[in-house]
Amino acid sequence: MFGYPEPRRGLRCLATAALTSLFLSAVLPIAAQDVPLISGGAGFVTSTNAGNTTYIPVISPLLAAPLGEHFLVESRATILDSYFPKGRGQSGYTSSSFVGLSYLQLDYLANPHLTVVAGEFLTPFGTYNERLSPIWISNFESAPLIFSLGTMSTASSVGGMLRGSAFSNENVSLDYAAYFSAASTNEQFNSQRAAGGRGSLYFPKARVELGGSYGRLLQATHQNFSGIHLWWEPADALVKFRSEYAHGAHSQGYWMESEFHLAGASSGNALRRAVQPVVRWQQTFRSSPDPNDGLPGVDTKRVDLGLDFLLPHEVRINSSYSRQLSSAQNSNIWQTGIVYRFLFPTWRGK
Amino acid sequence: MTLNLSSRRFAATLALALSLASIPALSMRPERHQDGASSASRTDTTARPSTTERSGEAKFRQNCSRCHQAPQGFSPKISGTILRHMRVRAPLSAQDERGILRFLNP
Numbered sequence: 001m002f003g004y005p006e007p008r009r010g011l012r013c014l015a016t017a018a019l020t021s022l023f024l025s026a027v028l029p030i031a032a033q034d035v036p037l038i039s040g041g042a043g044f045v046t047s048t049n050a051g052n053t054t055y056i057p058v059i060s061p062l063l064a065a066p067l068g069e070h071f072l073v074e075s076r077a078t079i080l081d082s083y084f085p086k087g088r089g090q091s092g093y094t095s096s097s098f099v100g101l102s103y104l105q106l107d108y109l110a111n112p113h114l115t116v117v118a119g120e121f122l123t124p125f126g127t128y129n130e131r132l133s134p135i136w137i138s139n140f141e142s143a144p145l146i147f148s149l150g151t152m153s154t155a156s157s158v159g160g161m162l163r164g165s166a167f168s169n170e171n172v173s174l175d176y177a178a179y180f181s182a183a184s185t186n187e188q189f190n191s192q193r194a195a196g197g198r199g200s201l202y203f204p205k206a207r208v209e210l211g212g213s214y215g216r217l218l219q220a221t222h223q224n225f226s227g228i229h230l231w232w233e234p235a236d237a238l239v240k241f242r243s244e245y246a247h248g249a250h251s252q253g254y255w256m257e258s259e260f261h262l263a264g265a266s267s268g269n270a271l272r273r274a275v276q277p278v279v280r281w282q283q284t285f286r287s288s289p290d291p292n293d294g295l296p297g298v299d300t301k302r303v304d305l306g307l308d309f310l311l312p313h314e315v316r317i318n319s320s321y322s323r324q325l326s327s328a329q330n331s332n333i334w335q336t337g338i339v340y341r342f343l344f345p346t347w348r349g350k
Numbered sequence: 351m352t353l354n355l356s357s358r359r360f361a362a363t364l365a366l367a368l369s370l371a372s373i374p375a376l377s378m379r380p381e382r383h384q385d386g387a388s389s390a391s392r393t394d395t396t397a398r399p400s401t402t403e404r405s406g407e408a409k410f411r412q413n414c415s416r417c418h419q420a421p422q423g424f425s426p427k428i429s430g431t432i433l434r435h436m437r438v439r440a441p442l443s444a445q446d447e448r449g450i451l452r453f454l455n456p
Contacts, residue, residue, distance in 0.1 A: 033430035033455060064435040072434050109437070112444035130439060137418045168443035175441050204412040233416055240416075314422055343421050345428045 016319050035345040036065035040076070041136035043339035054084040055093075058103075060135050067348075069104075075104040076134070102189050103156060117161040117179075120189050124161065124177035124198045125150035125213040126244045127229045136341035139259060139278040140304055140320050142333075146253040146284060148294025149246035150196070150215045150225035157181030158191040173202045183219050193219040200229075207233045213246075223249040238264065251295040253284035278306040280319075300326040314341040406453025409446045429454045 015059035047054045056166070058080035065073045083095045105119035122130045129151050147155070161228040161292050163177035178197035184190060196220060200211030215225040238261040245254040257280040263272035282302045284295050291297075306320035315338065322333040378426065387441065424432070429451060437447045 033427055033451075035425075035427040035431060037428040037431050037435075064431050066431055066434055072438065074429075074435060074438070107438045109434070110352070115438050115441070117438070162439070163441055165441050165443035165446075168445065173443060177441075207416070209416075231416065233413070260388045294379070310419055312422070341421070343424050343428075345425050 013168075028117045034066045035347065036063070037343065037345055038063060039341070041134065041339045041341050043135055043337055045141050045337040046335065047141060048334040050329075052085045052087075054082055055248040056080050056082050058135060062134075065129055070109045072107040072109070073105070075273070076102040078102060080105045096332065101156075104189075112164075113166055114164045116163060116165065118159075119155050120191070121161055121179070123151045123155055123157045123181070123196075123215070124163070124179060124192075125196060125215050125225065126198070126227050126246060127211070127231070127242065128244065129155050132242075136314075136316070136339050139257065139305055139308055139318065140280060141275075141335040142304075142322075144244070144255040144280070145282050145295060145300065145302060146244065146246045146255060149248045149251070149253070150213055150227050152181070152192045152194045152215065152217060153292065153294055154190050154192060156189075156191055157194065158184045158189045170201065171205065173204065175200050175202070192217060196225070207231075207235055225249075238262065247297075248290075248293055250288045250290035250293055251284060251286050253282065253295060255280055255282040257281075274310050276308040276310060278304075278308060280304040280306070296326060296328070298326050298328045300324060314343075315339070406449040406451075409449040410453055413440055413442055413446060414450070426455055 038061060040059065043057075045056040045058060047056070058078065060078045062076040063074065067073060077100065079099050081095055081097050083093045086092055086094050091254060101120060103119070103121045105117050105121045108116040108118075111118055122133075124130060128144055128147060133143065133155075138340055150287055157179055159179060161177060161179035163175070165175045167174045176197065176199045180195045181191050181193060181309040183193035194215055196213065196215030198213040199213060202209040209229070211229050213225075213227040213229070217223040217225070225246065225248050227244060229242075229244045231240075231242045233240040233242075240258070240259040240261075242259075243256040246252065247325065252316040257278065260277045260279075261273075262275055262277075263269050269275055280303070282300075282304070285302045286295065286298055289297070302322055302324040304320050304322040306318060308319070309317040311317065318335070318337045318339070320333075320335045322335070324331045324333060410420070433442070433447050433454070434449050436442055437444070442450070
């Protein structure tokens with residue numbers, strides 16, 4: 001998401017942000033339930049593609065620190081090592097490290113309908129980037145093939161954003177996000193000059209959400225990106241359905257994911273509550289060459305079949321088999337991951 | 351680092367081993383932690399709510415559960431911070447935020 005910056009600078013940046021926000025949280029008056037928190041996930045992922053296996057120990061910490069009654073500092077980072085085959089006929093493995101900030105933002109909760117965000121934030125396009133990308137949430141270890149469309153390749157923006165719930169009652173709610181991002185080549189705050197936004201209608205009784213996204217790249221060759229998403233997660237059914245479609249200047253694609261629950265949350269059968277089969281079907285279409293949009297160079301189909309285990313003590317195990325079909329190459333991809341989610345206050349509080 | 355393994359077989363074996371290893375864990379009950387810093391116990395999001403919390407629980411299921419499992423327990427000291435974080439990220443309306451906060455801190 002951020003290239004491969006020098007790890008020390010990323011760690012220094014994260015530590016500075018954490019210490020500053022924690023200090024400010026300590027000196028500003030806050031409610032008893034507003035103690036800053038550290039959350040995130042720590043895990044180990046393996047991915048085998050065309051016979052080559054990559055091993056990835058990863059930790060993704062998240063900091064949230066309220067400042068007074070209206071401000072919140074939030075940040076999430078990813079720290080990982082990748083161990084992968086040397087290739088080119090050489091035996092053995094080599095490794096690379098990666099430290100990157102996913103976001104570091106200051107939120108001002110101006111009123112019940114408006115939050116002003118400044119800093120580096122996740123680009124609001126579609127649903128995957130903001131909602132499903134944390135390692136302790138995602139059902140699959142790999143992002144959808146269309147992930148880079150509309151998120152401007154970096155998935156993060158540096159600038160300002162207005163967002164909030166425009167309208168909400170028991171039948172329907174309308175939320176929005178609109179942003180402007182400056183171009184930045186800084187290793188930790190890498191972004192492209194762009195603008196865009198997203199709007200969603202959510203019908204809580206039917207548990208249906210329908211939304212649209214738009215983004216315009218404002219540097220080099222200007223490009224438009226658009227997308228729609230549909231989520232249907234009926235309350236009484238044991239299945240959740242999520243989908244997205246995105247269209248770019250040179251390619252387009254979609255993904256549809258179904259998550260099955262073998263038993264309801266109140267079921268006494270722990271095994272059936274814990275096992276969660278998931279299926280994701282994806283397709284991308286290439287209309288013209290673009291080596292920078294992140295999608296496969298030729299039309300591609302892919303099915304991901306997963307079996308996830310939601311264990312006690314905040315541990316989850318994801319396992320999946322994917323079959324990717326294209327005129328360039330057919331491949332089998334096996335992925336496994338075990339993730340522990342942590343969540344605790346930074347101090348005892350008042 | 352040098353590893354000489356049949357990659358695909360190793361990945362399949364690892365997946366099978368993780369699956370088998372999870373079976374004993376499934377029979378364990380999640381602990382209800384005690385926070386040593388105060389007398390307040392950690393918020394247990396799996397506990398059954400009272401009637402007055404039903405609205406907040408409905409808001410929780412309509413919003414939070416759409417993307418992720420509820421944390422199995424956390425300190426009540428951070429419930430406000432969690433809700434403020436989710437109000438920005440979800441985004442929750444101010445009314446839903448208050449309802450869910452009441453559900454988490456009855």
